Amino acid sequence: MIASLSLPRILRVGRGAVGELGDVATGLGLRRPLLVTDAFLAGTGAAERLMTTLREAGLQPRLFAETVPDPTTDSLGAGLDVLREHEADSVIGFGGGSPMDTAKALGLLGVQGGRMRDYKAPHTNLGPALPVIAVPTTAGSGSEATQFTVITDSATDEKMLCTGPAFLPVAAVIDFELTLSMPSRLTADTGVDALTHAVEAYVSRKSNPFSDGLALNAIHTIGRHLRRAYADGEDIEAREAMMLAATQAGIAFSNSSVALVHGMSRPIGAHFHVAHGLSNAMLFPAVTAFSVHAAESRYADCARALGAADDSDSDAGAAGKFVAALRTLCRDLEVPTPQTHGIDKDKWLRLLPLMAEQALASGSPANNPLVPTADEIQDLYAQIYA
Structure with a gap:
């Protein structure tokens, strides 16, 4: 290729x-x-x-x-x-x-x-x-x-x-x-955004060796420094590391692609005015759990880079640990659900078909290891609400 x-x-x-x-x-x-x-x-x-x-x-x-x-x-x-x-x-x-x-x-x-x-x-x-x-x-x-x-x-x-x-x-x-002046909420949301970029670039159907190296390095760096930057905004080492990782992840996905998380994230931002990084964070664990079995070895690499698994873990075991690590990270960073963020449930459910249609139309879900149907996207939106 x-x-x-x-x-x-x-x-x-x-x-x-x-x-x-x-x-x-x-x-x-x-x-x-x-x-x-x-x-x-x-x-x-x-x-x-x-x-x-x-x-x-x-x-x-x-x-x-x-x-x-x-x-x-x-x-x-x-x-x-x-x-x-x-x-x-x-x-x-x-x-x-x-x-x-x-x-x-x-x-x-x-x-x-x-x-x-x-x-x-x-x-x-x-x-x-x-x-x-x-x-x-x-x-x-x-x-x-x-x-x-x-x-x-x-x-x-x-x-x-x-x-x-x-x-x-x-x-x-x-x-x-x-x-250095970024508040903790923005630090968390943008940090998860960068991690999403790196992971999706690596597991994308358009991945390549050039983007792979940048993506894995960004995942490793974010795993070591995001919680530190969130806890202490004046942690110079963590801030510098996160800035570099965000740019590396950007180069990676620009030369590979993003996938289902981003495809589903954009309609949330458009209809409910949720910041892009936050809507990614809301989706990231559930979408990864949906996708992981279609690319276990790639997600296992992400787990090892993040520090959630090591070489003694099988690919299947490491991939499972990666999903668990994302859930723990989002909990530690106090990522809200759409419900706790204040999004009306009736409006959320009413817009599911349109959001699924718009997600698919963006083209990003087609790059996902497991390409979803519109019904599966609606199910994922319903899962993450609460």
């Missing part, structure tokens, strides 16, 4: 790397970047510090701080207006997955126009698009290194997966110091 691999052209990784953002941009020949972020990062002064860095490098940046969690087609409109008014030659996504996804979408729409729906999977988007630089502030989405963006259609509440090299950042600046 020939693997088609894509990575950002430039990766700056390490403490203080954000101070080199201006050098990265000028080195790429950029002059008029649009810095895309959210109101929180603008309010803390973090966005203005990046603007200062860019100005000191001789650039003419413009700030757009109106991104929303789980960006929608409606939310892109204001950004496109600012992009065109500024005559931006590039976009910088600064924040978690939502600002980075917004930046990627603006980069493509700013050149090609049209509707975001025109670019959703299974269409592969080759470009052209404005160059994007990604600066993550959470250790989870991996969006800084992926050729994907996820945008919700405001008219239908469909969370659309859009894929292709047009969405791959040309550069990523990865500085773990930006994650």
